[in-house]
Amino acid sequence: MSDTTHTGPVLAADGTPLKRSLARALRMQKIRALMLIAPLLLFVLLTFILPIADMLFRSVENKIVSDTLPETVVAVQDWDADSGVTPPAPVFEALAYDLVVAAERKEHTRVGSRLNYENPGISSLFRKAGRRADDIGKVYIKQFEKLDPAWKEPATFVSIFADPAWVSSRSDDAEPLFEVSETAAAALPKASTAYTRWARTIQQEDNDSPTKEDPWAPVYLALHNDLAANPQAPSAFGGDAQAALQAVSTAIAAGEVETTTAYDAFVKIDEDWADPEVWRTLKTYSGAYTNGYFLNAADFQKGADGAELRPESERIYGTLFLRTLLMSLAITVSCIVLGYPVAWILANLPSRTANLLMILVLLPFWTSLLVRTSAWKVMLQQQGVINDTLVWLGLVADDARLVMINNQFGTIVAMTHILLPFMILPMYSVMQTINPSYLRAAKSLGATNWTAFWRVYFPQSVPGIGAGSILVFILAIGYYITPELVGGTKGVFISNRIAFHISQSLNWGLAAALGSILLVVVLALYWAYDKIVGIDNVKLG
Amino acid sequence: MADASNTNAFVEFERVQKSYDGENLVVKDLNLTMPKGEFLTMLGPSGSGKTTCLMMLAGFETATHGDIRLDGVSINNIPPHKRGIGMVFQNYALFPHMTIAENLSFPLEVRNMGKSEREQKVKRALDMVEMGAFGGRRPAQLSGGQQQRVALARALVFEPELVLMDEPLGALDKQLREKMQFEITRLAHDLGITTVYVTHDQTEALTMSDRVAVFDDGRIQQLAPPDQLYEEPANSFVAQFIGENNTLEGTVKEINNGIALVQLDDGELIDCKPINVSKPGERTRVSIRPERVEYNKERMQEGAHTLKAEVLEFIYMGDIFRTRLRVAGNDEFIIKTRNAPDQTRLTPGQQIEIGWLPEDCRALDA
Ligand SMILES: Nc1ncnc2c1ncn2[C@@H]1O[C@H](COP(=O)(O)OP(=O)(O)O)[C@@H](O)[C@H]1O
Ligand SMILES: [Mg+2]
Numbered sequence: 001m002s003d004t005t006h007t008g009p010v011l012a013a014d015g016t017p018l019k020r021s022l023a024r025a026l027r028m029q030k031i032r033a034l035m036l037i038a039p040l041l042l043f044v045l046l047t048f049i050l051p052i053a054d055m056l057f058r059s060v061e062n063k064i065v066s067d068t069l070p071e072t073v074v075a076v077q078d079w080d081a082d083s084g085v086t087p088p089a090p091v092f093e094a095l096a097y098d099l100v101v102a103a104e105r106k107e108h109t110r111v112g113s114r115l116n117y118e119n120p121g122i123s124s125l126f127r128k129a130g131r132r133a134d135d136i137g138k139v140y141i142k143q144f145e146k147l148d149p150a151w152k153e154p155a156t157f158v159s160i161f162a163d164p165a166w167v168s169s170r171s172d173d174a175e176p177l178f179e180v181s182e183t184a185a186a187a188l189p190k191a192s193t194a195y196t197r198w199a200r201t202i203q204q205e206d207n208d209s210p211t212k213e214d215p216w217a218p219v220y221l222a223l224h225n226d227l228a229a230n231p232q233a234p235s236a237f238g239g240d241a242q243a244a245l246q247a248v249s250t251a252i253a254a255g256e257v258e259t260t261t262a263y264d265a266f267v268k269i270d271e272d273w274a275d276p277e278v279w280r281t282l283k284t285y286s287g288a289y290t291n292g293y294f295l296n297a298a299d300f301q302k303g304a305d306g307a308e309l310r311p312e313s314e315r316i317y318g319t320l321f322l323r324t325l326l327m328s329l330a331i332t333v334s335c336i337v338l339g340y341p342v343a344w345i346l347a348n349l350p351s352r353t354a355n356l357l358m359i360l361v362l363l364p365f366w367t368s369l370l371v372r373t374s375a376w377k378v379m380l381q382q383q384g385v386i387n388d389t390l391v392w393l394g395l396v397a398d399d400a401r402l403v404m405i406n407n408q409f410g411t412i413v414a415m416t417h418i419l420l421p422f423m424i425l426p427m428y429s430v431m432q433t434i435n436p437s438y439l440r441a442a443k444s445l446g447a448t449n450w451t452a453f454w455r456v457y458f459p460q461s462v463p464g465i466g467a468g469s470i471l472v473f474i475l476a477i478g479y480y481i482t483p484e485l486v487g488g489t490k491g492v493f494i495s496n497r498i499a500f501h502i503s504q505s506l507n508w509g510l511a512a513a514l515g516s517i518l519l520v521v522v523l524a525l526y527w528a529y530d531k532i533v534g535i536d537n538v539k540l541g
Numbered sequence: 542m543a544d545a546s547n548t549n550a551f552v553e554f555e556r557v558q559k560s561y562d563g564e565n566l567v568v569k570d571l572n573l574t575m576p577k578g579e580f581l582t583m584l585g586p587s588g589s590g591k592t593t594c595l596m597m598l599a600g601f602e603t604a605t606h607g608d609i610r611l612d613g614v615s616i617n618n619i620p621p622h623k624r625g626i627g628m629v630f631q632n633y634a635l636f637p638h639m640t641i642a643e644n645l646s647f648p649l650e651v652r653n654m655g656k657s658e659r660e661q662k663v664k665r666a667l668d669m670v671e672m673g674a675f676g677g678r679r680p681a682q683l684s685g686g687q688q689q690r691v692a693l694a695r696a697l698v699f700e701p702e703l704v705l706m707d708e709p710l711g712a713l714d715k716q717l718r719e720k721m722q723f724e725i726t727r728l729a730h731d732l733g734i735t736t737v738y739v740t741h742d743q744t745e746a747l748t749m750s751d752r753v754a755v756f757d758d759g760r761i762q763q764l765a766p767p768d769q770l771y772e773e774p775a776n777s778f779v780a781q782f783i784g785e786n787n788t789l790e791g792t793v794k795e796i797n798n799g800i801a802l803v804q805l806d807d808g809e810l811i812d813c814k815p816i817n818v819s820k821p822g823e824r825t826r827v828s829i830r831p832e833r834v835e836y837n838k839e840r841m842q843e844g845a846h847t848l849k850a851e852v853l854e855f856i857y858m859g860d861i862f863r864t865r866l867r868v869a870g871n872d873e874f875i876i877k878t879r880n881a882p883d884q885t886r887l888t889p890g891q892q893i894e895i896g897w898l899p900e901d902c903r904a905l906d907a
Pocket of ligand 2 (some may be wrong): 591
């Protein structure tokens with residue numbers, strides 16, 4: 001406690017404030033220290049922090065829907081999912097425009113699988129629809145060409161839709177990205193958008209030019225719908241373009257054009273497209289970010305009235321989290337029970353013997369994890385060493401061999417063995433620092449051996465138990481390989497499920513959500529541990 | 542408190558031997574009898590077996606041979622926690638996870654004492670060592686001296702009849718040590734406790750004890766009150782170990798009427814008091830305390846034996862002068878003189894004559 005009674009800052013010998021002078025002196029030192037840790041910092045940042053951030057991000061990221069189906073996502077917002085009816089025609093049209101682009105870019109299956117996580121079956125709807133999306137509006141192609149042969153020419157479309165500046169700037173060798181003209185955008189809004197997306201897609205995907213290709217069928221559908229909605233549209237144009245448009249417009253007005261709708265087309269592809277639930281899923285997961293993965297990871301689903309618990313038979317993750325926690329706890333407790341006496345003996349032996357025994361404790365570290373786990377398989381299986389011995393001793397009937405593997409028991413046994421050194425080492429190093437004179441003092445004060453141990457030795461060894469427990473528990477909670485090998489179905493951990501979603505179901509969002517929950521649970525436990533035991537009470541030596 | 546019928550034997554070691562490894566005897570044939578209320582100090586160089594003796598008494602080591610009796614009862618088979626012996630450890634061994642009050646309360650709790658009685662006793666014990674205000678602190682929050690007091694209070698709080706202390710002041714600085722020496726003796730006397738105190742510091746042993754047992758090589762070399770120990774060392778080890786001592790080597794010429802004539806190695810003949818020399822021809826070490834040597838002719842006493850000496854070094858130490866001389870071929874001969882107004886100061890190179898009384902000059906074993 002220093003009382004500073006003077007007013008101004010303390011000055012160094014050269015008159016600069018002492019603080020500044022000190023900071024300057026320390027700066028070089030700090031920079032050097034920083035340079036020394038920089039490689040590790042960079043390494044950790046690249047291999048640890050960034051992946052974790054990416055994982056956290058993936059668990060809420062849902063851009064794929066809005067990126068792949070931009071028009072549909074906008075159109076479907078006006079539809080009331082609880083109305084019980086299918087969305088209006090513009091939504092289906094928007095989906096047709098989106099899907100044909102997505103199919104060309106081969107993205108329709110991906111968005112299909114994304115939505116399939118939430119509503120199984122959607123994936124096949126998207127696959128089928130994507131395959132046949134460029135048929136939607138096909139009826140108009142022939143009819144348009146009959147009404148005016150100019151429709152056969154790509155140039156007609158270019159003269160209608162293209163921005164004159166784009167036309168003049170392009171050449172066959174170098175073509176900038178297609179630009180739509182303002183006239184077309186005002187007079188034929190849907191067709192302009194559809195044409196632009198087509199033009200840009202073929203430019204980017206196929207290196208084709210809109211000046212040489214006929215657009216795909218949905219553009220005709222859009223054009224028809226625009227002209228039907230606004231018969232005056234052709235007057236905005238001039239020349240051949242106006243004539244071609246006018247021919248179609250007149251025919252539509254006269255009712256001479258055979259029509260089709262996107263709705264019909266989709267229902268023809270698969271009648272499930274008329275199911276409002278499909279559209280509810282699409283609308284629910286249309287945002288760029290979603291809590292869907294997290295709900296899923298917590299056994300919730302999005303129902304009509306927001307989030308609701310899944311039916312009992314479909315809940316898996318809650319049980320799995322609980323089991324992971326309980327089994328990790330069981331493993332930690334058995335490590336304490338088995339490790340404490342060993343650490344005690346090690347700490348109380350002369351150091352030469354202790355070092356020798358320490359090698360035995362560390363021996364498991366020198367054997368491959370896989371070998372150790374497999375050894376447990378040999379030990380514990382029904383035809384394994386332990387069962388054989390028990391049968392031979394007559395303790396167990398031959399037809400009633402114990403099931404000790406591919407269940408929780410097997411996992412606990414194998415993992416206790418594997419994690420035991422992590423418990424013994426910190427306990428040992430803490431016990432080593434406990435002076436034997438404390439026990440003597442306690443006994444000289446009248447305490448029995450047990451009281452002396454329990455009231456004097458044990459409390460001082462608690463920091464070691466604490467450090468070992470936190471190590472073992474946190475290692476156990478994220479363990480993967482051993483539960484995978486000896487856990488069967490009943491003894492697997494949450495990490496096995498995460499691995500499954502990463503490598504088999506490829507639902508990375510869900511895997512990320514599960515991982516994030518695991519991370520939060522561990523941090524929460526750590527926090528609780530700090531509150532209860534106090535992290536200062538944890539000593540590694 | 543049990544009444545000891547024979548007050549002369551509260552603690553008894555009888556022919557006690559101890560070996561840790563089965564090859565070397567750390568304690569060889571220890572015999573010791575302590576009356577109740579005595580303050581006895583075991584003094585000896587490091588490794589001489591003092592702690593081992595204490596540990597055998599406390600019950601943490603078992604004697605390899607012999608009998609240890611407490612109040613007439615052999616305690617070889619009584620476990621430590623039933624011996625009721627208070628103990629103060631060199632490192633204090635205060636339980637770090639308990640507060641001071643809890644530390645003191647511990648021996649009372651294990652004796653199933655009621656809460657209010659416990660609190661009362663703890664308070665009294667803390668007040669006794671002037672630590673009443675520190676009951677709520679942890680040992681780590683106390684200074685070394687304060688921890689020492691608490692350790693003392695803890696060893697006394699359950700009112701043991703016997704208290705053992707193993708170099709309890711070893712970790713304290715000089716001033717604090719002197720203060721604590723005084724307090725420990727005062728407490729021990731006030732409470733009438735029998736105390737076995739271990740130290741390697743001779744000043745501590747001399748100032749505190751009723752009797753001092755000088756240990757060396759697993760044996761008690763001399764067991765005597767402090768003044769006797771200093772003035773009448775029984776052998777040359779004790780003479781060397783206790784206080785400062787001048788040694789001159791020689792051979793016994795003859796022993797007559799309690800006076801031994803010793804011929805020093807440079808040929809000088811001097812009269813000595815024979816302590817453990819018995820016959821002419823024996824080698825001997827003659828021991829003279831530095832403060833018993835006089836060089837001022839006027840002060841030299843009647844019958845003093847004189848020798849020639851050359852001053853090698855003069856050291857001014859404030860209250861005394863310490864002068865190193867060459868006497869009979871020995872360059873390490875020290876004399877101490879009080880800094881009195883009429884005292885002359887010697888200068889190196891000066892040739893002088895020194896003298897002492899024959900009874901201050903003891904012929905010990907070689
Ligand atoms: N636990 C032990 N095991 C083996 N030898 C010991 C043990 N304790 C002490 N010794 C040996 O016994 C001798 C006497 O030790 P100790 O009684 O501690 O001496 P002091 O307390 O006088 O310094 C020493 O040589 C020491 O090395
Ligand atoms: Mg000792």
